[in-house]
Amino acid sequence: MKRARYPIAFAVVLFASAFTFVVSQSWKIADGYSIKFSGSGATGIFKELKGQVVFDEHNLPAAKFDVTIPVSSINTGNGLKNTHAKGSKWFDASKYPVIHFTSSKVTKTATGYDAQGELEIHGVKKPFTIPFTFAKNGNGGTFTGNFDVNRVDFGIGEAGGRVDDVFKLQVTVPVTQ
Known part of the structure; x- marks a missing residue:
């Protein structure tokens, strides 16, 4: 009779585990984040970042990044350049007030992770x-994260000129539970 209990107990545990849900970690963006951009002709930071971060390295299918950067928070260190960057020839902040990234999939890589999703800048949405x-x-x-963004792909300014088409971004985001 004891031998019959083990297979039944195993079946019950297996069946119950099928209904167990793994909860991913939800993080709050903490102060001290840094969003730096650099290219010839313009360098600076974005001073604001908002959004939702759900990430657990043991449950990547549930990971989700949904973040926005207000364009008005751009700071090049030069008031005239800031005004120009927010103007209609570049970001057009009054018409397109935020930069928005939403992930659809997070995968493990040899050096860390990749967040695949959609980046929207200047009203243009692209896989990113x-x-x-x-x-x-x-x-x-x-x-x-360190990555490049081609501003021309998003209709920001015109190709060529005194400002690089491709900008390097360095992003550091501390989070708390």
């Missing part, structure tokens, strides 16, 4: 992949 790393530290952690 952001490579990043995540370093957990107690009840928090830090996301770090």
Whole structure:
């Protein structure tokens, strides 16, 4: 009789585990984030970042990034350049007030992770992949990413000229639970 209990117990545990849900970690964006851009003709930062971050390195299918950067938070260190960047020839901040990224899939890579999704800048939406790393530290952690964005792909300014078409971005985002 005891032998019959083990297979039944195993079947019950297996059946119950089919209904177990894994909850991913939801993170709050902490102060001290950094969004730097650089290219010839213009360098600077964006001073604001908002959004939802759901990430658990053990449950990547549930990971989700939905973040926005207000264009008005651009700071090149030069008031005239800031005004120009927000104007209609570049970002057109009054018509397109935010830069928006929404992930659809997060995958593990040899050097960290890739967040694949859609990037919207200047009213143009394009598939985009952001490579990043995540370093957990107690009840928090830090996301770090370095990647390029071609401004011309999003209709920002005209190709060529005194400003690079491709800008390098360095993003560091500390998070807390």
